[in-house]
Amino acid sequence: MNFLSYFRAQRKQTASVAKERLQIIIARERLQCAGGPDYLPMLQDELLAVVRKYIAVDRNAVRMQLDQEGDCEVLELNITLPDSP
Amino acid sequence: MTRIIVVTSGKGGVGKTTTSANFAAGLANAGRRTAVIDFDVGLRSLDLIMGCERRVVYDFINVINGEATLKQALIKDKRTPGLFILPASQTRDKDALTTEGVERVLDELSQEFDYIVCDSPAGIERGAYLAMYFADEAIVVTNPEVSSVRDSDRVLGLLASKTRRAERGEPSVRERLLVTRYAPSRVGRGEMLSVEDVQEILAIELLGVIPESTTVLNASNSGMPVILEARSNAGQAYQDAVARFLGEEREHRFLTEKKGLFGWLFGGSSA
Numbered sequence: 001m002n003f004l005s006y007f008r009a010q011r012k013q014t015a016s017v018a019k020e021r022l023q024i025i026i027a028r029e030r031l032q033c034a035g036g037p038d039y040l041p042m043l044q045d046e047l048l049a050v051v052r053k054y055i056a057v058d059r060n061a062v063r064m065q066l067d068q069e070g071d072c073e074v075l076e077l078n079i080t081l082p083d084s085p
Numbered sequence: 086m087t088r089i090i091v092v093t094s095g096k097g098g099v100g101k102t103t104t105s106a107n108f109a110a111g112l113a114n115a116g117r118r119t120a121v122i123d124f125d126v127g128l129r130s131l132d133l134i135m136g137c138e139r140r141v142v143y144d145f146i147n148v149i150n151g152e153a154t155l156k157q158a159l160i161k162d163k164r165t166p167g168l169f170i171l172p173a174s175q176t177r178d179k180d181a182l183t184t185e186g187v188e189r190v191l192d193e194l195s196q197e198f199d200y201i202v203c204d205s206p207a208g209i210e211r212g213a214y215l216a217m218y219f220a221d222e223a224i225v226v227t228n229p230e231v232s233s234v235r236d237s238d239r240v241l242g243l244l245a246s247k248t249r250r251a252e253r254g255e256p257s258v259r260e261r262l263l264v265t266r267y268a269p270s271r272v273g274r275g276e277m278l279s280v281e282d283v284q285e286i287l288a289i290e291l292l293g294v295i296p297e298s299t300t301v302l303n304a305s306n307s308g309m310p311v312i313l314e315a316r317s318n319a320g321q322a323y324q325d326a327v328a329r330f331l332g333e334e335r336e337h338r339f340l341t342e343k344k345g346l347f348g349w350l351f352g353g354s355s356a
Contacts, residue, residue: 014276015272019278019286022231022278
């Protein structure tokens, strides 16, 4: 420690911000690339539109994931429904 | 059996050509017959970094098009025995590269060389794609900086899917990370991603860390790979990385900064 540390402590450690941002964006991009087909975001949009015709859900309440299980590709669609009043 | 190495990164300016030149020189110095190919058609730079720019007569594209033989185009390095350079064309564009043409040249080189180092251009277009397509090994060059790390991750995805090994279902390309332009003092102050951070995010084996150093630019200025400067930190770091590449175990050096009295008084609180 030294007498300049006092001033340093005020400054945001940008390296940790960088790491956090990278971890989030890379996780997302890996999913998009590995989850392959380009139509996935569009499919998600259209499915969401159908669900919304009947139930009011938020955009973020829909999760879509493409997994490989043995020889099969599994498309997993997860919709969190709002609590019924 | 010849091994084909691609030096790649996605992002430009991170040190691919410098790394290609130094690895090629290091491998040749270790007694391996080595050819290094510049895949950056239209924007060649390896010839300058290796100090043979005035000896270029024929290039990679000339050989692909049958306008010159491989023997005519290969430039023999003047300092390191067993090292040859195949320069890129400066006048054509990347469409001049064909998969069949590249394969033919690599096959012919394989009959004579132990290692073929492919210096990839930046980006993920044709030149970069063909530089990695036939690779057995990949050295992913990354700066401890957000856009470089993200691009490297993208390139790792391509290495796993768009290479001949991937398409044929053969054992995958061996991927190893080389962190360049590393500034331990800035890492200590929390201003730069640490090598552990980068490795954690990319999750591949670490081949080496090259410290940010003025000798690298000096070496480029004079057209001599820094690995030949046995006293410089960057040169020693490249020597270590090449030795690790060849299977030797070496401890990582230059990850922390030596501090003088001034640094101790005014520097950060890091070790």
